[in-house]
Amino acid sequence: MMNLEKMNRLIILGLSLLAVLYIFTIQLISLNPFVSSWDQVDFTLAMDRYDLRAMQPHFPGYPYFILGGMLLKFFVDFPNQALVLFNVLVYASSILPVYLLASQVLSRTNAFLIAAAIYTASYPLIIVNQPMSEGAALAVFWWFFWSIAAAESRPAGKWMLLPLILFSVLLGIRLSYIPMGTGLIYLLYRKWAKREITWGGVIKYVILAGLFQLIWVTGLIISEGGLFNFLELAFGFTGGHFQEWGGTSASNELSFLARLKAFLFTNILWWGIFSRTTVLMVLYIVIGIVIFLPASKRKVLKENSVYLGVFLFLAYAVWALFAQNIEKPRHILPLALLLLFVGLTVFLKKRAVGYASFLVVVVIIAQAIISSDYLQKQAEFEPAVYQLAHYLEEQPEDFILYTWEETRVLQFLKMPYPHKRIYTYKIFLHDQGLYKGKTIYLTNSVVDGFRSQGFDPGGKLEKVETFTSDKIFDPVYHKIILYKWTP
Incomplete structure (x- = not known):
């Protein structure tokens, strides 16, 4: 019996690992050579001359993302491919924090399944293989998420600095992830509630968080010739984003119900999770149905990583619904992946039997096949x-x-x-x-x-x-x- 269980575990791990390695290889050999949108042009031009006023890139500059691309531009043919390569490499690293988060709740085998399922998700991989900062931001977000859980489970001290640093890196790659800062509020509250830190300690960590952000903000202020020029750019960009061209709830004519429907069903589910494919839609609907079926034994989720994931999902969802462009599904990527993380974790925790793991493996293989096809087409066919x-x-x-x-x-x-x-x-x-x-x-x-x-x-x-x-x-x-x- 034990040998059969061990063999099943090896098969599950082997298939999911092969899918991960296959996708990583396809990403490397299919680096997207095209620059097909306004934002992609902004990022690519910044590789030659970094100038916010010339929209190279647009505000707020995403300095850590551009720096990452510049470090890799000698390994590729085109500057935009350096940005894609940076995304690919950093995104691959996110397998580790997702695994560590899931292993708080599940066995090591099932924790790796969660990491593989999230890594092979097709629509996020499409965006990772574009010269945009979303791919790198998603990776840093997972490290940031894990750092909060890690700091919470350890005594207050040096570990508290890690989420503060990673949040600075996250915003220096993509400012729209600012709602994830609620994770820091959650962490400080938990530490204060357990009397590990006082109000003075809370204030100290808030100040440190601000100082870490000033590292990249100060660099931008200097590059723009002073604080006044920087603020002028900032107010001009935010005014346009929320009132003219940003596609937010303030500038979009959709009713609230229509916007909510597009946000939840079209963007998060059909694009973000199902990747516009019937196969993935059916597989995930089956998993969703099984989650809500009664279990033989009541499974209680005591681990904080799941609840923290739900908390971050809700915080970012409010922001994405009202303050992001509803016509660009890429803005919901962290929501789609957080929903996958929470949903699959609950599924494998509640259904700790062989068929559940094999069903997730089927999802991983299906995603790998679909992702491979998408990635190769994106790199081959002209926009x-x-x-x-x-x-x-x-x-x-x-x-x-x-x-x-x-x-x-x-x-x-x-x-x-x-x-x-x-x-x-x-x-x-x-x-x-x-x-x-x-x-x-x-x-x-x-x-x-x-x-x-x-x-x-x-x-x-x-x-x-x-x-x-x-x-x-x-x-x-x-x-x-x-x-x-x-x-």
Whole structure:
């Protein structure tokens, strides 16, 4: 009997380890060579010249992420691939803290299954393989999460410094993870409640947390020529994010219920966990159903890592729902992975039998296969905006192209033809008149913008070409329609 159990454990560990190594290899040999969005251009340009005022990158600068990319740029062909490589390497390290967190609740075998399931999750891997800071931020978040649990289980002292340092690194990679700071509040409260620290100790650690943040903030202030210039950039960026282009609840026209539905079912579940695939949806629904079935014995979760995970999930969920762009599912990545961590941990704790572990292994293998396909396609097939750029490069006639955000990528690709970002219909009518004798092209994002302003130029447009790529790689610009203006 023991030999059979040992053999089952070896099979489970062997299959999950192979899936992890396979995905890591695919990531390394399929480094994404494309820069297909405004934000990706910002990060990539910063590898050549770091300048916040020129949006290289945009505020607040993400200095630790750019530094990581600069350290690796000698190992790759393109600067954007250095950022991707940094993401890949740092994200692989997150297997360890996830394993350590899960091992507080589960056996070592099942703890590794949790780590493998989270590492092979398909949509997060797609984002990790883009020149964006989300991948590195996810990895540091897991280390930060673990450091809170580790500090809580040890006497107050040097271990209290680790989460403070890691939170500084986390915000220096991606500022939108600021709600995770509630984990520090939780830690300080627990230490105070157990009388390990006094109110004076709480104040001391709060000051230290602020000083660690000042390490990277001070560097940005110096790089921008002083505090006034830095604050000017800060207020300009936050004003635009919450009022103009950020897609937050303040600037988006969706009702609260529609926003909540998109946030929970579309972004977290369909994109973040199911990765837009029916196979993963079915597997996770089965696991979800089994979680809520009555167990033969009552399993009590006394370990703090699960409750801390739920606490961090709720804190970040409020932020992501109201203060992040609902049209960009990548903003919910920590929520999707926290939900996986908590859900799978409860599942394996409640169903401590062989079939539960094998079901998670099936999920890991399915995710590895799906992730591999996604990663290779993302590195191989040109994004829609690249297709647009090269199509117009071949056109013989003189023309002007009006775009929305696409122009940032066209600038990065150094396209030789004129292109402009246009904001309003009235300005367009005036501006296009300056190009008499030239063909006037518009993208569908411009046309959609005009319609949102109450102008429908439909009768004056001739559809020329459509360029498409996979929606999961670029949810906003996966389909670009090129129109010719025919007044």
